[in-house]
Every structure is written in C-alpha cells, then in structure tokens.
Amino acid sequence: MAKKSFLSKIKITYNAPVTLTFALISALVLIIGMISGGKFITEFFTAPGNMKSSSPFNPSALLDYFRLFSHVLGHTDWTHFLGNMAFILLLGPVVEERYGSVILSIMMSVTALVTGVLNVCFSPVPLLGSSDIAFMMILLASFTSISKNQIPLSFILILILYIGREILESGKDENISTLAHIAGGLCGSLFAFLATPRPRATNSTKVNKSSGSTKSVKERLAEIDSQSPRFAGKKNRTDSADDDSTVIGSIEL
Numbered sequence: 001m002a003k004k005s006f007l008s009k010i011k012i013t014y015n016a017p018v019t020l021t022f023a024l025i026s027a028l029v030l031i032i033g034m035i036s037g038g039k040f041i042t043e044f045f046t047a048p049g050n051m052k053s054s055s056p057f058n059p060s061a062l063l064d065y066f067r068l069f070s071h072v073l074g075h076t077d078w079t080h081f082l083g084n085m086a087f088i089l090l091l092g093p094v095v096e097e098r099y100g101s102v103i104l105s106i107m108m109s110v111t112a113l114v115t116g117v118l119n120v121c122f123s124p125v126p127l128l129g130s131s132d133i134a135f136m137m138i139l140l141a142s143f144t145s146i147s148k149n150q151i152p153l154s155f156i157l158i159l160i161l162y163i164g165r166e167i168l169e170s171g172k173d174e175n176i177s178t179l180a181h182i183a184g185g186l187c188g189s190l191f192a193f194l195a196t197p198r199p200r201a202t203n204s205t206k207v208n209k210s211s212g213s214t215k216s217v218k219e220r221l222a223e224i225d226s227q228s229p230r231f232a233g234k235k236n237r238t239d240s241a242d243d244d245s246t247v248i249g250s251i252e253l
Contacts, residue, residue, distance in 0.1 A: 018101045019092030022108070023085050026073045026130065030081050033074070045074030045128060047116040052124040068116030069109060074128035087134040091141045099140070103195055111136050111187040115180050123179060132184025135162065139188035155192075159185065 014020060033041035047067050048057040058064050075081040096104045111132050119127040142155040163182055 016093035016096045016101075018105050018108070019088060019096055022073075022092075022130075022133075023089055026075065026081065026085070029073050030075050030078070041074040041076075041128065042126075045070045047071035047119045047127040049124050049126050050120060050122065053126060055126045057120040068120070069112045071116055071119075071128045072108070072112045072130040072133050075130070076128065080129060084130045084134045088130060088137060091134075091137040095137050095140045099191075099195055107136065107140075107187070107191050107195070108133055110191075111184050114187055115183040118179055118183050127180060129180065132180040132187075135181045135184040136188035136191070138162065139185050140192050143192035155189075159189070 029041065029045055033039075033045070042055075044063070044067065046055070048055050048064050050056060075084070092104075099107070115127070115132040138158060139155065142152060142158050163185060167178065
C-alpha cells in the first residue's frame with residue numbers, strides 16, 4: 001500500500017512543450033516516411049537545392065516555401081533521428097526554461113529558414129534533418145553565464161571544436177551537414193547575444209527595493225569600508241563626494 005501511494009504521487013509533466021512537441025512530430029514524420037518508402041519525407045520535409053539540384057527550388061510552388069521550414073522535421077533513418085534528438089532533448093528543456101517557449105519557437109523557425117535559404121542558394125543537394133537546431137541549442141546552452149563585455153570560454157571552445165570538426169569533414173559527403181551546423185550555430189550565437197534574459201534580482205535587492213532604499217554599488221562599498229576596523233575613528237567615506245581630499249587605501253594625501 002505504501003508503494004502504491006508513493007507511485008500515485010509521481011506525475012509525468014510536459015515540462016518543455018516546444019522541445020517535446022518538436023521531437024514527437026519528428027518521430028511521427030519519420031514513421032510515416034518509412035511506411036511510405038521515403039516519399040512522404042522527400043516531398044514535404046526536405047529543403048530544395050539550387051538550380052543544379054535534382055530537386056531545385058521553384059519560386060512559384062508554395063510547397064517549396066513550406067519545405068524551407070519543414071526540413072528540420074525530416075530524417076533519413078532512426079540513427080540520424082536519434083543522433084539529433086539526443087542533443088535536442090538534453091539541451092532543449094534548459095534553453096526553453098531560460099528563454100521561454102515562444103522565444104525558442106521563433107529561434108527554431110528562423111534557424112530553419114536561414115539554413116533552408118542557404119541550401120537553396122549554395123547547395124545542389126536537398127537538405128533534411130535537425131542538425132542546425134541541435135547546434136543552435138548547444139551554443140545557446142553555453143551562454144548561461146553571458147554578461148556585458150564577457151564571453152564564456154566554454155562558448156569559444158565549443159564553437160572552435162564543433163565547427164572545426166565540420167570543416168575538416170567538409171570534403172566528405174557530409175558537407176551539407178556542415179552548412180546546416182554552421183548556419184544553426186551562427187543563429188544560436190546571434191540569439192544568445194540579443195535574447196539573453198536579464199539576470200534576476202537577488203533577495204537582497206528585493207529587500208532594498210521594498211524598504212525604499214536604492215544604494216549604488218559605490219555607496220555600498222563605502223558603507224562596508226566605514227564599518228571596517230581600519231577605518232575606526234575616522235570620517236565616514238560615504239561623504240567622500242563632498243571631501244576634496246584624495247584617498248588611497250587608508251593613507252590621506
């Protein structure tokens with residue numbers, strides 16, 4: 001009975017709606033594609049190539065505009081699918097919690113469009129797969145500590161290692177994946193700079209605001225210095241703005 005009551009309290013939550021919905025739709029598309037012999041994915045979930053491609057982009061076909069977005073939902077097989085979803089399901093909930101579901105959906109849509117347009121302009125081979133979305137999330141997740149005038153070293157290392165590996169493999173048949181990865185990474189970098197949320201106010205800040213006192217960092221440091229033993233018996237430095245003397249440490253000149 002105790003075990004039953006414990007299990008009854010456990011609930012499965014749909015914690016990252018955009019990420020989970022994307023993964024489920026991709027899995028459904030792959031299943032239908034395998035049943036149809038691949039024709040369903042080829043016709044609806046593969047981005048067209050340039051004029052030299054076997055499936056060039058047709059400006060008068062509305063379906064081709066849809067495929068510029070939908071290609072991220074298509075995968076060739078389960079290995080391709082699981083390779084991308086391993087990153088997306090791992091990093092997606094973290095990114096979605098940080099940026100919000102709406103912002104993440106916009107990021108994914110723009111990344112898919114950019115990758116699709118680049119494929120139409122420069123690649124003779126049709127494109128499918130969510131590699132660009134996975135790489136975008138990798139870079140977004142590495143920006144968890146971004147602040148003004150600071151770039152995390154982890155971001156630089158991931159950028160160098162991931163793109164460097166793709167460039168080294170660009171001579172193989174995976175050169176189209178290289179284009180997708182780099183495009184997704186650039187979009188992720190741009191979004192990280194533009195859409196990074198502001199840091200939340202700490203408890204001490206909330207207390208100060210609720211009490212009506214808003215002290216600057218300089219004033220707070222001066223208050224701490226005034227309470228230090230090395231300033232015992234001396235004038236409070238919070239009034240240093242009215243004092244013409246220059247203070248270096250605890251020595252007056």
